[in-house]
Amino acid sequence: DDCNGAIDDNPLQVGTACGVAIGECTKGTWTCSGGSLSCTGGKGPAAETCDNKDNDCNGMIDDNVPGLGGACGSSVGECKPGTQKCIGGSVVCSGSVAPAAEVCDGKDNDCDGTIDNNIPTSPCGSGVGTCKQGLTTCVLGALQCVGATGPTAELCDGLDNDCDGVVDNAPTDEGGLCGSKVGECVQGSEKCIGGKLQCVGGLGPKTEICDGKDNDCDGTPDNDIPGTGAAC
Secondary structure (H helix, E strand, O other): OOOOOOOOOOOOOOOOEEOOOOOOOEOEEEEEEOOEEEEEOOEOOOOOOOOOOOOOOOOOOOOOOOOOOOEEOOOOOOOEOEEEEEEOOEEEEEOOEOOOOOOOOOOOOOOOOOOOOOOOOOEEOOOOOOOEOEEEEEEOOEEEEEOOEOOOOOOOOOOOOOOOOOOOOOOOOOOOEEOOOOOOOEOEEEEEEOOEEEEEOOEOOOOOOOOOOOOOOOOOOOOOOOOOOOOO
């Protein structure tokens, strides 16, 4: 063009900056090759990806990332679906309810399609005395102690029925009246001794003697006195 005998020598644009320096783009320089100008040495726009960068060099970070906006997550059990969004350079399921640890509440918390499954058990109840421990088990949405034997009223039997760690303390079956109150007999009360009820504090029958009293407590005074009826 300048008629100096050389083609494309020192065009005005060659060596000047070209392109943009926005986002991930960098400027290059114009070069002349084959009768055409081309911008070389720079970095041009690329498809936007979710990486907290402005890949397409439009001045906005992570905008219009392809493939986002669809539904994500689960709708099984307590889970709720959300929408795929690019947040902080990462693709996240926004607005969803994710699976949680399963608890005994009549719901499918871990969203595996089964209610109240895989809930750990633990020992429950007492193992003292006649009591036996069971296992906490989820039954109809509530934890229950299954298989345990609980305390009962304390009895005089040599066992710790109420599971308080003491055998035969204040048994409920002692204290009743025992023995006879006929004649000279006096009733006592039942006491727990050595795991058995014994009649304590009363007066029992004695050999009948001639004293106008019912010593043997059979309801008749002075009957069947030994030694009577013989010649005298």
